[in-house]
Amino acid sequence: MNKFRKIIVTGASGFVSRNLRKYLSERNIDLISISRNNFKQFKNESKIVSKNYDEKNLLKKIKDSDALIHLVGIGKQSVDIDYNVVNTEFTNHIVNLCKKAKIKKIVYLSGLGVSAKTSTGYFISKYNSEKIIINSGINYTIFRPSYIVGKDDLLTKHLHKQINNGLIKIPGSGSYMIQPIHINDVVKIIFKSITEVKFKNKIIDLVGSDRISFEKYVKLFSKGTNTIIKKINLEYSYRDAITNPKSDFGIDDLNILIGNFKGNHNKLKKFTGMKFESVMRLLESGRLF
Numbered sequence: 001m002n003k004f005r006k007i008i009v010t011g012a013s014g015f016v017s018r019n020l021r022k023y024l025s026e027r028n029i030d031l032i033s034i035s036r037n038n039f040k041q042f043k044n045e046s047k048i049v050s051k052n053y054d055e056k057n058l059l060k061k062i063k064d065s066d067a068l069i070h071l072v073g074i075g076k077q078s079v080d081i082d083y084n085v086v087n088t089e090f091t092n093h094i095v096n097l098c099k100k101a102k103i104k105k106i107v108y109l110s111g112l113g114v115s116a117k118t119s120t121g122y123f124i125s126k127y128n129s130e131k132i133i134i135n136s137g138i139n140y141t142i143f144r145p146s147y148i149v150g151k152d153d154l155l156t157k158h159l160h161k162q163i164n165n166g167l168i169k170i171p172g173s174g175s176y177m178i179q180p181i182h183i184n185d186v187v188k189i190i191f192k193s194i195t196e197v198k199f200k201n202k203i204i205d206l207v208g209s210d211r212i213s214f215e216k217y218v219k220l221f222s223k224g225t226n227t228i229i230k231k232i233n234l235e236y237s238y239r240d241a242i243t244n245p246k247s248d249f250g251i252d253d254l255n256i257l258i259g260n261f262k263g264n265h266n267k268l269k270k271f272t273g274m275k276f277e278s279v280m281r282l283l284e285s286g287r288l289f
């Protein structure tokens with residue numbers, strides 16, 4: 001018998017959620033997954049469809065769960081929906097639900113680069129949600145991930161789309177560095193964070209072993225496809241992001257990309273005791289997809 005009674009996952013149809021729910025289901029964990037829209041259930045999974053995660057609908061069903069993994073978030077805002085509403089206020093709502101439902105642990109995905117010195121709207125909303133979680137008094141683990149990559153993450157889908165069109169556009173020089181981490185490692189760490197005491201009340205950078213320039217990443221990604229790679233003037237890229245709601249990169253996508261954020265992979269490796277996939281090696285061998 002599994003020692004967990006119940007684990008709750010929010011934002012069930014998102015990229016990390018889908019992969020995490022599959023991983024937990026395969027380990028026979030009792031799951032309750034919540035989404036705004038209908039979705040296909042895994043084994044051992046109960047489904048809650050709720051537009052606004054209202055207390056009346058949720059409280060009884062999630063009561064006394066072992067952990068809630070909060071994976072709701074947006075990386076692009078509009079006049080209809082902004083960072084403060086989804087990333088911060090919604091986290092506040094979830095934390096209040098956790099308190100009322102006496103949930104023992106909350107796991108949250110913030111972002112690499114979030115800190116008290118942060119100045120962009122996206123990072124500020126993530127920083128404020130971290131604070132809400134920390135001040136809740138509930139046992140927490142906050143992760144600050146770099147790019148989480150796999151078969152169907154946003155960056156991978158974006159690059160595949162450009163390859164299909166025969167042209168990948170790199171904003172600016174492409175010499176800024178990223179530190180991608182594979183989704184399989186991320187779901188393992190999330191599970192560890194709810195099973196191992198050492199993760200209690202920790203903030204942890206989730207970064208892969210390779211720190212690689214975006215240009216090199218794109219070249220490896222498109223190897224053998226005959227795709228043209230073109231550097232786009234950064235001023236043009238930002239102007240497109242500011243004026244065109246359908247631009248390839250949103251303003252904060254660019255801020256995060258150009259930000260050159262760095263984490264300590266060796267520290268993560270030592271702390272988790274895990275062996276990590278090298279995203280670069282996966283790309284080189286074509287096994288990322």
Ligand SMILES: NC(=O)c1ccc[n+]([C@@H]2O[C@H](COP(=O)([O-])OP(=O)(O)OC[C@H]3O[C@@H](n4cnc5c(N)ncnc54)[C@H](OP(=O)(O)O)[C@@H]3O)[C@@H](O)[C@H]2O)c1
Binds near residue numbers: 010016071146
């Ligand atoms: N992927 C990465 O590389 C990465 C890196 C750093 C941090 N993160 C963070 O990790 C978390 C999960 O990322 P992800 O890549 O899985 O993102 P994702 O695919 O965009 O999923 C996020 C989910 O949030 C839910 N959501 C969005 N807007 C909402 C709203 N207004 N109200 C309620 N729910 C809403 C949606 O779930 P439903 O449609 O099921 O309702 C959506 O699928 C996010 O907080 C993200 O900021 C991700």
